[in-house]
Amino acid sequence: MTAPKLAIPSSGQLAALWERRIWKVAVFLGGAVLLGAVGGLVWALTTHLPSYVVREDLSATMSELELADIIGADASFTLITGIVGLVIGVGGWMVLHRAGWVVTIVPPAAALGASLMAWRLGTIVGSSGFTQRLAVASAGDTVQVDLQLRALSALLVGPFAAVTPIMLLAAFWPEPPNDQAEGEPAGNR
Template sequence: MARQVRAFAVTFLVLAALGVAAGLLWSYLAPRAPYMVTPQGTTLADLTTQALIGADGWFAAITGGIGVVCGVVGWLVSRRGTQLAVLAGLAAGGVAAALLTLWVGSAFTLGAVTVEASAVPGAKIVPGSLRLTASGVLVAWAFMATALFGVLEAVAGYRESPLRQPYGVRPEEWDGGSRTL
């Protein structure tokens, strides 16, 4: 039991640490939407901007890509008896890592921040902070990690399965089809 708890905790903590690095990467790569400062507050300067969708896309690409790597590494390092703990760690850690990625990426501004010119003369334009408009991308990390882990485990399980030998006949027992029933 202690081995499973340790496997879960290590997996969870490694993914959480990767979430901080992914947040910094997202902050560096994702575009920021331009906002116009008005007396009423800030408002989106360009209603046709694709920066909001671009930020969601970069978030999904970064977290999904890291999720694929985590799924493969998790499957490779898991031992007999700890696969379920590692899988649970990938699921819970993937959600925690995605939330950390969102928080870190929104809190820090890295990379080049460009702001488009305003259509309103004399208006002050500032770059907005990163945020997600499609909250469904928060599950990309956990989904990709657990899905790939499951696929790899299914392939490995099939290799050991008696279903590989049709009709229960081993290849060395096969006489080329001349067997009569």
């Protein structure tokens, strides 16, 4: 039995491999941020925001149901970025699983970038200027609250969601056939 031959790549081959991996990572990160922007738009367009009603004495009140809806923006953000994180995790595995340790770092970082993008774009697109609108409101007007993320820990849902499919796929993904020793039959592993 002969020892397997180790092919040492030349510096040009290493440079080409490194550039290709960087290219994959850069495109993946850009796609994740774009997906986060879509998530931010979905968050801004679909979140129900409660409103204050200005009374005759110019005080503003809100019903208990509306008060409960204040956390609805956080809940919908968590759901949207969780789904975005899962998509990024599966996509990261498909694109980077042969890259070794890179698959454990890049998708969670990309999901964090997507969450940050969703947060910033959602707050830009969503309603803002609550204090100014409330200041000029008359009796009987309804003034909608601003879209904002009150629980900043929701930003971490995307990265945690991205890690989950990576762990599961790493555990159950079949090994590539090139891990066999030379001359060893496929059934003798």
